[in-house]
Amino acid sequence: MRLRLRLRGVLLVLALLLAATAVVPVLLLGDADADGATAGVAPAPPFNSSRVKAVSWQPRIFVYKGFLSDAECDHLVRLGKKKVHRSMVADNDSGKSVMSEVRTSSGTFLDKRQDPVVTRIEERIAAWTFLPEENAENIQILRYEHGQKYEPHFDYFHDKVNQARGGHRYATVLMYLSTVDKGGETIFPNAKGWESQPKDDTFSDCARKGLAVKPVKGDAVLFFSLHVNGVPDPLSLHGSCPVIEGEKWSAPKWIHVRSYENSPVPEEENEGCTDKSEHCAQWAAAGECGKNPVYMVGTEGMPGQCRKSCKVCDS
Known part of the structure; x- marks a missing residue:
């Protein structure tokens, strides 16, 4: 009987340790990308x-x-x-x-x-x-x-x-x-x-x-x-x-x-490489096509504001 109670106690301690080690990294450390840039970014509490x-x-x-x-x-x-x-x-x-x-x-x-x-x-x-x-x-x-x-x-x-x-x-x-x-x-x-x-x-x-x-x-x-x-x-x-x-x-x-x-993408946006701002050439000359590609060039399905100045298409 004593041996059985002692065994139960050991199993309970192990379960608690496993639960603790499983939860702490998720709640306190968050996710991390390949270079660790997002390590330590704790999420908000669960939906309430x-x-x-x-x-x-x-x-x-x-x-x-x-x-x-x-x-x-x-x-x-x-x-x-x-x-x-x-x-x-x-x-x-x-x-x-x-x-x-x-x-x-x-x-x-x-x-x-x-x-x-x-x-x-x-x-x-x-x-x-x-x-x-x-x-x-x-x-x-x-x-x-x-x-x-x-x-x-x-x-x-x-x-x-x-x-x-x-x-x-x-x-x-x-x-x-x-x-x-x-x-x-x-x-x-x-x-x-x-x-x-x-x-x-x-x-x-x-x-x-x-x-x-x-x-x-x-x-x-x-x-x-x-x-x-x-x-x-x-x-x-x-x-x-x-x-x-x-x-x-x-x-x-x-x-x-x-x-x-x-x-x-609407035809008006996909007609070619028209810049949507008069400042595009200036921004492109300053290297913004590489520094800020999401805004300047765009992403798949979402054209950027300065495609012509960034020379990403033919027209």
Whole structure:
């Protein structure tokens, strides 16, 4: 009898040791790529519905507290820091990317499944939104410095060119990679009942003109640009207030109604090697075709902004 009890005790200790050694690397160390660049990037805690709060139903807006871990935020900032360029906007008529004073941030796109950390985040977004990964665009990394902002705009398209690829943007997941001391709020000026949102002195003047979400490192905002029947929702108008104190890093992920990865590239985008910015030649001369190939050249199925200047096609 004593021998049997002692044996059970030994087996219990062994089981606990095996469980501990199996769990610790996953929770504390995260995944690592071939050169170890992602080692030590701890993931956020498992999905917890209590961390999600509905802040508006018209339009539908949800905030997930702690969607990313601090380590994941820092990793995304490191990936984007050396590659950010002046952000562009889609022209309402042609659909081409153009510079505008409406948007004064800097940004760059990551590759899909670029490394284990990015892959893990993309999978988490799909799990939260119940929308397939193939419907989503690449994660974009954005930096807003003092005074930089993005005037209120819609994420759904007004031009037929962009609609041809995956349809309208149905939902947006906006991840905050840094906490801004003041300003930089995401504002929804058309949200129903925004006047009832309590605001103290920590909100900027811009944030007092609509429903506002403060940028807090690790948090994420999910909002829908279309109604459930697929009709664009004008209440989804949103913008980024000017940064007053600090620096804002964020990462939007746009998700379409249909597959974005497997949609044919519209003819207007595939006609050849037309540059989409007047600055392409200058950027190419500075070596950006090699330094920032995702933005300049593009990836499979997603042409870049400066294909002609980077000499990646014949025409």
